[in-house]
Amino acid sequence: MPNRDEPLEAPIVLDSSALPEVIAFEAVSTRRAFLRRASVLSLAIPGLGAALAACGPEEKQGGAAAASGAAGAAPPIAGGRPNPDSKLDSSLHISARSATVPSAGGASIPYKRFDPRLPALPVGRTLRLHFTARAVPIRVSDDIVVAAWTFEGDTPGPIVHCRVGDTVEFTLTNEAEMPHSMDFHAAQIDPKVAFRSVAKGESVTFTYKPKYAGAFLYHCGTAPVLMHIGSGMYGAIIVSPAEPLPPAKEFVLIEGELYLGAAVNGVHPLDYNKMLSTLPDMVTFNGRPDQYTREPIHVKVGDRVRFWVVNAGPTVPCSFHVVGEQFDTVYLGAPPGNSIHGVQTFSVAAGGGMCFELVCNVPGEFPFVNHSFGHGQKGAIGYLVVDA
């Protein structure tokens, strides 16, 4: 993307202590038992019913992946059995237990601010995206490095920007040990086919045309979805309306949550049991707690500012508020329609997105926060500095 840092390259495979209990559980249990549990734990598992039907004694090839077109037959699992429904590969894939961290450990991982600016629209009407899924250690603060699962080597993944009616041609190639997938909330498409998981070395391709303008989440949809979003596999696609909105300085804020396990060689695994507890250690805008208090967002007096706020969750809502300001306009969905005015705070649901505008007539330093302060004080806060 034009305004993003280069992705980190060093791969990491999680230590066994990083493995969520649900995987360890699978190692000693049956697949059917796991699926029953996963159906309770996961936010959504498209294809689960079919998978349950396919995993009994009559189990056979021919599930969603086999019917998927571009990837052909169901991909084999590295070192394991063929899988008729790759949505379930997280439950089966055991080899991610082996640990490899950079020789210098987490200390060698640099910190990079995540650029919140909305990228320019593409010149043409077709946007071709090729993401890779990779496990990468990410420094999220001076003293915390996390073992993230990523799109394009960072969390969040790249900010995508297009218009209503553009064609999005998307390919995901999985370079990670764990199977992964892509679920675009801006798409209307058969999720069993387009959002299916792919094993290491495999790719999935699909095409769609966004029907509505707005701020939309994308995320890995591989089960358990909680684990994949909670491990960093999310981002935003901003769909601008056909007729441009008023000129503004546009920024994208994606709220996420971090649930830390005990560090191994300076790298914190992300803890699935903590994710289930829904009590995050840190809440972030764009993957790093407090990053825009350390390095604020700057605009000038008179600027209209447009925040495209997406909440990746995986669980807590975002009560978005700017201290000392009021939102001139909040678009509840499909801007320029569905606008409300004179708003102090509006909640963005986990899995949702919304567009907030304010006019910066007063110079100063304005905190933007998740006004649910038990979460805001865990890092979902930053400064909008309005320079005279």
Ligand SMILES: [Cu+2]
């Ligand atoms: Cu994933």
